[in-house]
Amino acid sequence: MNKLAKIFSAVLDIPEGDITDALSPETASNWDSLNAIILLTEIEKQFNVQFTYDEAMGIKNFGEAVALVRSKGGTV
Amino acid sequence: MKALDYIALYREATNGTRKGLRPLAVNLITNFTDDILAKILGGVCVEAGFHPVITRAPYKQYHLVLSDAGHPVQTAKPDISFFFFDITAHLHSEFHSREHLDETVEHVRRYCKGVGKPVVFSLPLLPYTGPYGHLHHEDPVFVMVEECGRQLRQLAAELPNLSIFDTNKIAHALGETAIRDMRGLYAFDIPFTSDFFTALALEWLAVVVALTGRSRKCIVVDLDNTLWGGVLGEAGPLGIALGPGYPGLAYQNFQRALLSFLKRGVVLAIASKNNLADVKEVFEANPHMILKEEHFASMQVNWKDKSESLKTIARELNIGTDSLVFVDDSPLERGLVAQALPEVLVPDFSIQPEQYSQKLFSLNVFHQMSLTEEDKRKGAMYAEENRRRAEERTAATKEEYIAKLEIKLKISQNGDMDLPRVAQLTQKTNQFNLTTRRYSTSDVQALLAEGGLGFSGDVTDRFGHYGTVIVALVRLKSEAAILDTFLMSCRAMGRTVEQAFLRHIVGELARRGFRTLHAAFIPTAKNEPASGFLAEMGFDLTRRCDNGTEEYLFGISPPVTEERDAEGTPLITVI
Numbered sequence: 001m002n003k004l005a006k007i008f009s010a011v012l013d014i015p016e017g018d019i020t021d022a023l024s025p026e027t028a029s030n031w032d033s034l035n036a037i038i039l040l041t042e043i044e045k046q047f048n049v050q051f052t053y054d055e056a057m058g059i060k061n062f063g064e065a066v067a068l069v070r071s072k073g074g075t076v
Numbered sequence: 077m078k079a080l081d082y083i084a085l086y087r088e089a090t091n092g093t094r095k096g097l098r099p100l101a102v103n104l105i106t107n108f109t110d111d112i113l114a115k116i117l118g119g120v121c122v123e124a125g126f127h128p129v130i131t132r133a134p135y136k137q138y139h140l141v142l143s144d145a146g147h148p149v150q151t152a153k154p155d156i157s158f159f160f161f162d163i164t165a166h167l168h169s170e171f172h173s174r175e176h177l178d179e180t181v182e183h184v185r186r187y188c189k190g191v192g193k194p195v196v197f198s199l200p201l202l203p204y205t206g207p208y209g210h211l212h213h214e215d216p217v218f219v220m221v222e223e224c225g226r227q228l229r230q231l232a233a234e235l236p237n238l239s240i241f242d243t244n245k246i247a248h249a250l251g252e253t254a255i256r257d258m259r260g261l262y263a264f265d266i267p268f269t270s271d272f273f274t275a276l277a278l279e280w281l282a283v284v285v286a287l288t289g290r291s292r293k294c295i296v297v298d299l300d301n302t303l304w305g306g307v308l309g310e311a312g313p314l315g316i317a318l319g320p321g322y323p324g325l326a327y328q329n330f331q332r333a334l335l336s337f338l339k340r341g342v343v344l345a346i347a348s349k350n351n352l353a354d355v356k357e358v359f360e361a362n363p364h365m366i367l368k369e370e371h372f373a374s375m376q377v378n379w380k381d382k383s384e385s386l387k388t389i390a391r392e393l394n395i396g397t398d399s400l401v402f403v404d405d406s407p408l409e410r411g412l413v414a415q416a417l418p419e420v421l422v423p424d425f426s427i428q429p430e431q432y433s434q435k436l437f438s439l440n441v442f443h444q445m446s447l448t449e450e451d452k453r454k455g456a457m458y459a460e461e462n463r464r465r466a467e468e469r470t471a472a473t474k475e476e477y478i479a480k481l482e483i484k485l486k487i488s489q490n491g492d493m494d495l496p497r498v499a500q501l502t503q504k505t506n507q508f509n510l511t512t513r514r515y516s517t518s519d520v521q522a523l524l525a526e527g528g529l530g531f532s533g534d535v536t537d538r539f540g541h542y543g544t545v546i547v548a549l550v551r552l553k554s555e556a557a558i559l560d561t562f563l564m565s566c567r568a569m570g571r572t573v574e575q576a577f578l579r580h581i582v583g584e585l586a587r588r589g590f591r592t593l594h595a596a597f598i599p600t601a602k603n604e605p606a607s608g609f610l611a612e613m614g615f616d617l618t619r620r621c622d623n624g625t626e627e628y629l630f631g632i633s634p635p636v637t638e639e640r641d642a643e644g645t646p647l648i649t650v651i
Contacts (some may be wrong), residue, residue: 034111037112
C-alpha cells in the first residue's frame with residue numbers, strides 16, 4: 001500500500017501514517033476536484049494503468065482506490 | 077524533479093514554510109483549465125529561488141481579461157506574463173475563426189504595451205495528426221495555427237517586450253502522445269499531461285533566470301575523456317580518440333557543440349589536470365581538434381584542485397563562480413567541485429560521449445532575451461583580451477598600460493543607443509553596477525520617454541573592439557538629476573573608462589543647467605567592485621540606510637567654455 005499512500009500523501013499534503021481506507025473527500029479537506037484529477041493522473045502514470053472516466057469518478061475513498069488499482073493488475 | 081515535487085514546492089512557498097525567496101509577480105493567461113500548470117510553474121519558480129504570486133485569467137475569460145485594459149489581471153503589475161493557447165483539432169474553439177485570432181493578436185499587442193514588462197507567448201502546437209494525413213498543411217486548423225504563429229512573430233518584431241516560444245520544441249522532445257491527455261481535454265478541459273506542463277514551465281523559467289541576470293556565462297571543460305577520448309599523458313597528442321570513427325567522432329561533435337555555444341556568446345574555459353606543454357601540443361599538432369587555443373578565454377592546466385582552477389577562471393573573466401557550468405567525465409572531480417563551490421552548475425556527465433552534446437543542449441541555463449552583436453563577437457573579444465594581458469605584463473605601471481592601449485570611448489545618448497544591448501547590460505551586469513536595477517528594452521524606452529537621459533559607451537583600443545560596455549541612466553526632476561543606473565561590463569574594468577564616462581555625463585548635465593546629481597550605491601553579494609567609485613569621483617556620502625544603501629550627492633560646477641574637464645587625464649579619448 002506504500003506506493004499508493006505516497007501519492008495520496010504528496011498530493012493531499014497529509015502524513016502517510018494518516019492515510020487509511022476510510023480517507024475520503026469528506027475527511028480530507030485537500031481532496032478537492034483539482035487534486036482528484038492530479039491523483040487520478042499520477043496513479044495511472046505510476047502504476048501504468050488506465051481507468052475509465054466512470055471508474056475514476058466512482059472512487060469514494062482510499063480503500064476503493066486500492067481496490068481499483070489492484071483490479072487493473074497494479075501492485076499497490 | 078517531477079510534477080508532484082514541483083506542486084509540493086509551490087505549496088511550501090504559499091503556506092510560508094519556505095522562506096528567503098525573491099518575490100515574483102507572474103501573470104498566466106491560457107484558454108483551458110490551468111490550475112495544474114499554475115501549481116507546477118509555481119514550484120519551478122520556487123526551486124529557482126523565487127516566491128511567485130501567480131495571477132490567472134479566470135477560466136474561459138482570457139478574452140474578457142485581454143479586451144479590458146482595466147481588468148485586475150492587467151493591472152496586477154506582473155514582472156512577467158506567460159501566454160499559451162491550445163488550438164486543437166479535437167475540440168472546436170473560438171480560435172477556429174480567423175476573426176477571433178486577429179482580435180486576440182490585437183489584444184495581445186495592447187496587453188504588451190500596457191504591462192510594459194516581459195511577455196512570453198508560447199505558440200499553439202501545430203496539429204500534425206488529423207484527417208488530412210501528410211497533407212496537414214491543407215488542414216484549416218493547421219493553417220490557423222500557422223497563421224497565429226506568423227502574426228505573433230510579426231508582433232514580436234515590433235514589440236521589444238514580447239518573446240515568442242515555439243512550443244513544438246516540447247512536443248518534439250516528449251512526443252505528442254505523451255503530452256496530450258484526451259480524457260483530460262473532454263472531462264476537465266485540461267488538454268495536457270503534467271509532463272508537458274512541467275516542460276513548459278521549465279522553458280518559461282529560463283526567461284525569468286535571464287531577466288534576473290542569473291543565466292550561466294561560461295562552460296568550463298575538462299580535457300581527457302571530455303574534449304577527447306583517452307588520457308593525453310598516456311596516448312599522446314595524436315593517440316587520443318578524436319576524429320573519424322567511434323568514439324572520436326562523438327568527441328569531435330561535442331567540440332562543435334561547444335564552438336556553437338561560443339558563437340552565441342557563451343565563453344569557454346579549460347580546467348584540466350595535465351601538463352600544459354602536452355595540451356599545447358594537441359592544439360598545434362592534432363588536425364582533428366575543432367576547438368583551438370584561441371577559443372578558450374582561460375586555460376587552467378595544472379595539478380591543483382579543480383575548484384581552485386574554477387575560481388581562477390572566474391577571477392580572470394571577472395564573472396562570479398555562479399556563472400560557471402563545469403563539465404567533467406569524472407564523478408570524483410565533479411563531486412569535489414560541487415562540494416567546494418555549490419553555486420557552480422555541475423551536470424552529470426557520467427554518460428557516453430555520444431550523449432555529451434545532447435546533455436549540454438538540455439541544460440537550458442544559457443538563455444538570453446536577445447542576442448546582440450557583442451554576444452556573437454565574444455570569442456574574438458577574449459582572444460584580444462589575452463593579447464592585452466600580454467601587453468599588461470610588459471608595462472611598468474597601470475597608467476602606462478592604459479596609455480598603451482590607446483582607448484577610445486564613443487558615447488551615444490538616448491535615441492542613438494542600442495536599446496536591446498543597454499537592456500541586456502542591465503540584466504547581466506552584476507559586479508560594476510551601482511544599483512543593479514534590471515530593465516527590459518521597454519523599461520529603458522519608458523525612462524527616456526519620461527524625459528530621462530540614457531548614455532552608453534562603446535569602447536575600442538589598439539587590440540580590438542569591446543562593443544557597448546558601459547551604461548548610465550539618469551532621471552531628471554525639475555532641479556535635480558538622479559543617477560538611476562551606472563554600470564560597466566566586467567571586460568572593461570580596470571581601464572578608467574568609467575571615470576571618463578561619468579565626467580562626460582556630468583558635463584552634459586552641467587550644460588543642461590543641473591547643479592546637483594543624486595546617486596546611490598545599493599550593495600549586493602556581487603557589486604563590491606563598484607563600492608568605492610562614487611567617493612573616488614568626489615561624490616559626498618549623505619546617508620547610509622539600514623539596508624546598506626549609501627546615498628550620495630555631487631555638486632555640478634557650471635559648464636566651462638572648454639567641454640574638456642581640466643582634471644581629466646588624457647588616458648582615454650572621448651569621441
